[in-house]
Amino acid sequence: MTAYKRHIDNTAISDLTVARLSVYLRCMDRLLELGIETISSQALADRFNLNSAQIRKDLAYFGEFGVRGVGYNVRELRQYVVEILGLDRERRLIIVGAGNLGTALCHYSGFSGGNFLVVGILDSDPSRIGDPTPAGLLVEDAARLGEIVTQRQVEIGVITTPASAAQSISEKMAEAGLKVILNFAPIRVRADEGVLVKTVDLGVHLEELSFHLTHV
Amino acid sequence: MTAYKRHIDNTAISDLTVARLSVYLRCMDRLLELGIETISSQALADRFNLNSAQIRKDLAYFGEFGVRGVGYNVRELRQYVVEILGLDRERRLIIVGAGNLGTALCHYSGFSGGNFLVVGILDSDPSRIGDPTPAGLLVEDAARLGEIVTQRQVEIGVITTPASAAQSISEKMAEAGLKVILNFAPIRVRADEGVLVKTVDLGVHLEELSFHLTHV
DNA sequence: CGGACCATGTGTGCATTTTCACAAGCGCGA
DNA sequence: TCGCGCTTGTGAAAATGCACACATGGTCCG
Numbered sequence: 001m002t003a004y005k006r007h008i009d010n011t012a013i014s015d016l017t018v019a020r021l022s023v024y025l026r027c028m029d030r031l032l033e034l035g036i037e038t039i040s041s042q043a044l045a046d047r048f049n050l051n052s053a054q055i056r057k058d059l060a061y062f063g064e065f066g067v068r069g070v071g072y073n074v075r076e077l078r079q080y081v082v083e084i085l086g087l088d089r090e091r092r093l094i095i096v097g098a099g100n101l102g103t104a105l106c107h108y109s110g111f112s113g114g115n116f117l118v119v120g121i122l123d124s125d126p127s128r129i130g131d132p133t134p135a136g137l138l139v140e141d142a143a144r145l146g147e148i149v150t151q152r153q154v155e156i157g158v159i160t161t162p163a164s165a166a167q168s169i170s171e172k173m174a175e176a177g178l179k180v181i182l183n184f185a186p187i188r189v190r191a192d193e194g195v196l197v198k199t200v201d202l203g204v205h206l207e208e209l210s211f212h213l214t215h216v
Numbered sequence: 217m218t219a220y221k222r223h224i225d226n227t228a229i230s231d232l233t234v235a236r237l238s239v240y241l242r243c244m245d246r247l248l249e250l251g252i253e254t255i256s257s258q259a260l261a262d263r264f265n266l267n268s269a270q271i272r273k274d275l276a277y278f279g280e281f282g283v284r285g286v287g288y289n290v291r292e293l294r295q296y297v298v299e300i301l302g303l304d305r306e307r308r309l310i311i312v313g314a315g316n317l318g319t320a321l322c323h324y325s326g327f328s329g330g331n332f333l334v335v336g337i338l339d340s341d342p343s344r345i346g347d348p349t350p351a352g353l354l355v356e357d358a359a360r361l362g363e364i365v366t367q368r369q370v371e372i373g374v375i376t377t378p379a380s381a382a383q384s385i386s387e388k389m390a391e392a393g394l395k396v397i398l399n400f401a402p403i404r405v406r407a408d409e410g411v412l413v414k415t416v417d418l419g420v421h422l423e424e425l426s427f428h429l430t431h432v
Numbered sequence: 433c434g435g436a437c438c439a440t441g442t443g444t445g446c447a448t449t450t451t452c453a454c455a456a457g458c459g460c461g462a
Numbered sequence: 463t464c465g466c467g468c469t470t471g472t473g474a475a476a477a478t479g480c481a482c483a484c485a486t487g488g489t490c491c492g
Binding site: 013015018019021022023025026027029030033047048049050084085086087091093100101103104105107108110111114116134155156163164179180182186187188189190191196198200201202203204205206207208209210211212213214215 | 229231234235237238239241242243245246249264265266300301302303307309316317319320321323324326327330332350371372379380395396398402403404405406407412414416417418419420421422423424425426427428429430431
């Protein structure tokens with residue numbers, strides 16, 4: 001994952017800020033569930049283990065959403081963040097690798113919920129092709145990747161193959177025209193210019209915890 | 217996720233360094249698969265999209281593992297990293313939340329592989345209790361959390377419940393004596409002193425990609 | 433045995449990120 | 463309408479992380 005794009009007035013926004021915006025969105029959802037309509041950055045920080053100055057600074061990159069002396073309107077701020085993150089339009093994605101993780105992500109709410117739509121799950125193993133997933137999709141042949149991306153107007157590729165296949169799949173995705181890829185295979189892949197590959201290795205997180213346990 | 221423990225000679229090790237050690241471990245595995253026994257930091261960086269100086273600096277916190285003029289012995293370095301991360305002893309974990317993600321993680325290789333062992337999967341929904349998982353475990357009652365942690369010598373708790381249950385489950389885990397928790401629920405939880413809660417929100421990563429697509 | 437070569441380990445400076453601290457601004461009540 | 467209290471938005475400072483560049487110390491060949 002490399003550096004980022006620019007803000008409305010040419011200021012680059014850091015990846016860390018963007019990631020936190022997602023977190024803030026989750027917080028807004030939770031607050032609405034709890035019936036809270038207005039909140040200050042301090043109360044938000046206390047409740048969700050965040051830093052109030054950082055919240056204000058992150059938001060300030062995109063506008064002035066708060067009211068001094070009062071705080072933020074939860075419903076309103078939620079909508080702003082949705083727009084900033086581009087979550088107000090449908091995003092179609094395909095998953096390559098129909099193993100445990102791939103099939104689970106098919107109907108994981110964070111993936112198929114909101115405006116994200118899983119429009120295909122592919123695998124290169126002939127014995128898996130045609131298998132139904134709990135989400136109602138059939139596993140399709142990974143060889144048809146390019147065709148599927150074009151026909152179904154896919155924007156995002158998700159890799160849930162073993163490590164050994166990840167590099168080659170990511171290249172095929174780039175070739176098919178995908179500009180952003182989420183890689184769950186436990187390996188770093190090299191990406192072409194103009195293609196963003198974000199690697200999320202679930203095992204890494206467990207190993208960090210193991211380190212913590214080991215070093216008191 | 218807060219600051220970290222200390223190194224052998226009292227230097228704090230950053231979370232980022234620890235996370236990268238896990239990445240290096242994956243790289244070593246891949247190199248061994250490819251039959252490569254020796255590698256320089258530069259070659260490692262080129263191959264896996266890393267920075268050579270950073271690799272050297274990360275490793276140097278823990279010792280001198282390389283040979284000048286030659287590079288690192290892959291097999292040897294792998295073993296060092298395993299020891300540093302504490303992956304040379306068994307780590308037992310339980311998963312609370314027997315939904316899609318929870319059951320998938322049960323037999324996800326990054327979790328049940330290596331020295332990590334899933335010794336229980338719990339849920340509070342009576343209709344799920346007793347369900348078999350593909351990994352051969354039966355879903356147990358989340359009310360038995362404390363008992364199970366003690367009896368089975370669990371060290372790590374994994375939360376895969378909906379957001380609304382995460383705070384309460386993490387508190388019960390802390391009460392049961394767990395010191396580290398991996399939280400997949402899409403919400404930040406407050407943690408007691410001495411308890412490390414690491415939140416991994418899969419949706420956040422997708423939303424980062426959405427931001428990227430939106431802002432060219 | 434000696435020197436050329438090469439990659440490590442690290443001191444140092446730069447860049448980014450976080451935190452602090454406060455002026456500016458809004459609402460509310462008198 | 464005016465003043466008080468509260469919270470935002472934001473410079474500036476502190477902390478953290480990153481990358482360069484080179485001295486150090488090995489290997490290997492002649």
